[in-house]
Amino acid sequence: MGFGLLWPRRRTVAGAATLAAVVAVTAAWSYALLRRTPDWHPWLGPVVVVGGLVTAGMVLRAAYLPGRVVAGAAVRRALAGPAAYAQETVASPRSGVIVTAGPAVASGAGLMRTATSRGKQQPGREVVLMHSSPPPSAELVALLKADAASYRWPAATLTSLNAAVYQLATRTPVMAIGGFNGTDPAPTLEQFQQYVARKQIHYFVDGGGMGNGSPQGGSDAAQRIVEWVKTTFTARTVGTAEVYDLTAPA
Structure with a gap:
């Protein structure tokens, strides 16, 4: 222009x-x-x-x-x-939820790269995005897709980075608690509890990616949701993820 x-x-x-x-x-x-x-x-x-x-x-x-x-x-x-x-x-073949342009550099790529100076990490810099959940197992995909049409969100998880992994694998809506990197106060615990009470969310998935299972650094709302889920519902291991059935309180 x-x-x-x-x-x-x-x-x-x-x-x-x-x-x-x-x-x-x-x-x-x-x-x-x-x-x-x-x-x-x-x-x-x-x-x-x-x-x-x-x-x-x-x-x-x-x-x-x-x-x-x-x-x-x-x-x-x-x-x-x-x-x-x-x-x-x-x-070049690409996969995952963050596809970067150009050749890979030694220090990483795209949003997952730490602050660098000529290829060397600078101490004291915080990495905003660590990693997303690993690709879900076939067993987990089948679980999330079963009866998915009966729920507004067949699953919920922390951060949109993690939610994207499950959405791409299951082709179903997944709630991203805390927004992009878990720091947004949305939804609140009260809103999340209302969704659960109305049976609009089936599962909470703790996949082991950034924020899952370790909500420190996320919003207070996200931490409260994770704590409530883990004290109210029973976890089951599906593949590499911990899954909580939000329709069956412990």
Whole structure:
């Protein structure tokens, strides 16, 4: 969008200078990102940054060069890094609830990566997202899907990261207690108890992922719900998960 706004002004000093700066900064930032994976196509970073700087020089002289040639070169340099990341993402098998773009880096990937400095972990930084529950067993999937149509939520669990694991496996709605990472005060214990009393939730699943079985760090509402479930209902082990039947109090 910015390129489209600036391109008609390429014959002005301010327009040409701004366009050239944008191309140069984009190439430099692409190079910085590509250097985080130095063993993955090591030639690509230098090509992008050198080509970007050459193209930035062409943009400065855009008033005297063929417009289509300059515009095409600028777009190609700007999209070279993202295009390579997209190709790597499409070509590599991915699974799970957090699919990341581009090649894997040594320190992790995406939202599960800790704060890093040139590949080394920095002490004192907190990881917001640890991991989700492991893939549910066939036995657990069958349990959650059985009679699922009779409930608004066949299952509930802590965090949407964990809920997504069960939703993808069972294709049924799963309540995410505490929202994205367990810190939202929704639902409250009173609301959750009302859902249970109305038989709108069948099971609570403690799958061993982030937050499950260890609600510390989550919202007070989530902690109270977990404590109430564990003191009111009986757990049974299904695969690797602890499951509480919310329709059958202990």
